[in-house]
Amino acid sequence: MKNIYSNIYSFNSKSLKKTIKSLKQGNLVGLPTETVYGLAGNAYSGKAVKKIFKLKRRPKINPLIVHYNNFKDANKDVILNKNFYKLYKKFCPGPLTFILKKNTKSKIHSIVTANLNTVAIRFPSNRVVKTVLKFLNFPLAMPSANISSGISPVSANDVFEDFKKKLKIIINGGKSKIGIESTVIDLTGKPKILRPGIISSSEIKPFLKLSLAKKNFKIKSPGMMKKHYSPGIPIIFVGKPSKPSHAYLVFGKKFKKNPNNFNLSKKADLKEAAANLYKILRKIKKRGFKKIFVAKIPNRGSGLAINDRLLRASK
Numbered sequence: 001m002k003n004i005y006s007n008i009y010s011f012n013s014k015s016l017k018k019t020i021k022s023l024k025q026g027n028l029v030g031l032p033t034e035t036v037y038g039l040a041g042n043a044y045s046g047k048a049v050k051k052i053f054k055l056k057r058r059p060k061i062n063p064l065i066v067h068y069n070n071f072k073d074a075n076k077d078v079i080l081n082k083n084f085y086k087l088y089k090k091f092c093p094g095p096l097t098f099i100l101k102k103n104t105k106s107k108i109h110s111i112v113t114a115n116l117n118t119v120a121i122r123f124p125s126n127r128v129v130k131t132v133l134k135f136l137n138f139p140l141a142m143p144s145a146n147i148s149s150g151i152s153p154v155s156a157n158d159v160f161e162d163f164k165k166k167l168k169i170i171i172n173g174g175k176s177k178i179g180i181e182s183t184v185i186d187l188t189g190k191p192k193i194l195r196p197g198i199i200s201s202s203e204i205k206p207f208l209k210l211s212l213a214k215k216n217f218k219i220k221s222p223g224m225m226k227k228h229y230s231p232g233i234p235i236i237f238v239g240k241p242s243k244p245s246h247a248y249l250v251f252g253k254k255f256k257k258n259p260n261n262f263n264l265s266k267k268a269d270l271k272e273a274a275a276n277l278y279k280i281l282r283k284i285k286k287r288g289f290k291k292i293f294v295a296k297i298p299n300r301g302s303g304l305a306i307n308d309r310l311l312r313a314s315k
């Protein structure tokens with residue numbers, strides 16, 4: 001991808017140096033991860049994390065995920081338990097976020113965790129963010145790099161669309177491989193998935209017992225229930241498009257090619273569909289459609305994560 005904007009940089013030793021310097025000074029940087037692009041700042045610095053909430057217009061009650069290079073670094077701030085190590089061994093680095101108890105020596109700023117005594121931690125596998133983390137002596141608080149409640153970014157240009165030049169550095173790491181946010185699992189008590197993702201409950205079950213999220217369970221992720229991932233146009237799950245201004249979000253080979261049909265995966269591959277979801281929602285919005293109808297997407301594996309995002313986006 002060509003870098004058309006002056007604050008979008010290719011990843012090389014020069015832009016790495018610039019990124020490290022900027023983060024050390026308490027500034028924010030847009031970084032690629034394997035899931036979606038993140039808005040990164042020093043998780044130990046009040047000055048830095050205040051900037052994240054302000055720039056994203058994120059409600060103060062919605063805590064951030066803290067990103068580390070490895071479990072030894074995370075051990076300084078949180079209490080790592082048996083269940084954590086089981087999943088870490090199997091899935092990390094990768095698209096899995098753990099909710100754990102903060103330890104007493106933790107340097108994570110209280111704004112990051114919205115004053116909770118728990119912390120969300122993740123170990124990204126993307127080469128760019130992993131390299132940046134290696135050069136820092138602090139972890140990175142990093143929400144998705146979009147204005148709160150909008151669509152998460154899967155390219156450097158997506159990040160630019162939301163923040164323009166308010167962000168001095170955006171590192172271009174190409175299209176996000178996974179394309180939707182990490183699976184969030186609460187390990188502070190009985191393990192429970194708070195946000196579905198590419199790593200599905202069926203992949204986690206062989207390693208630990210999952211407690212099912214009951215319908216009216218107390219929301220553990222503040223801000224999780226509100227409108228989210230929204231393209232800003234109505235999303236409708238029943239019926240089909242009837243006007244040229246209606247887009248049809250479809251899945252599988254039975255759907256014909258036409259200007260209103262947007263196929264998440266022609267070969268009916270749920271992982272591919274997840275990777276295409278945000279890119280396609282942005283495209284539909286840009287083309288000026290007024291409504292989005294959604295054809296049925298199988299509610300299993302990554303399909304659970306896709307349906308979760310679409311449902312929240314429709315709120």
Ligand code: TXA
Pocket residue numbers: 033035036037038039062063064065095097099113116118119120122142143144145180181182184194195220221222223224
């Ligand atoms: O894939 C991802 O996770 C991306 C990349 C950039 O790493 N990040 C991301 O962050 O999606 P964000 O801020 O968009 O979503 C973080 C989610 C929110 O739903 C938040 O409520 C939840 O994690 N969360 C954070 N800390 C928590 C805590 N202590 N307890 C429960 N939920 C928490």
Ligand code: MG
Pocket residue numbers: 143144152
């Ligand atoms: Mg987000």
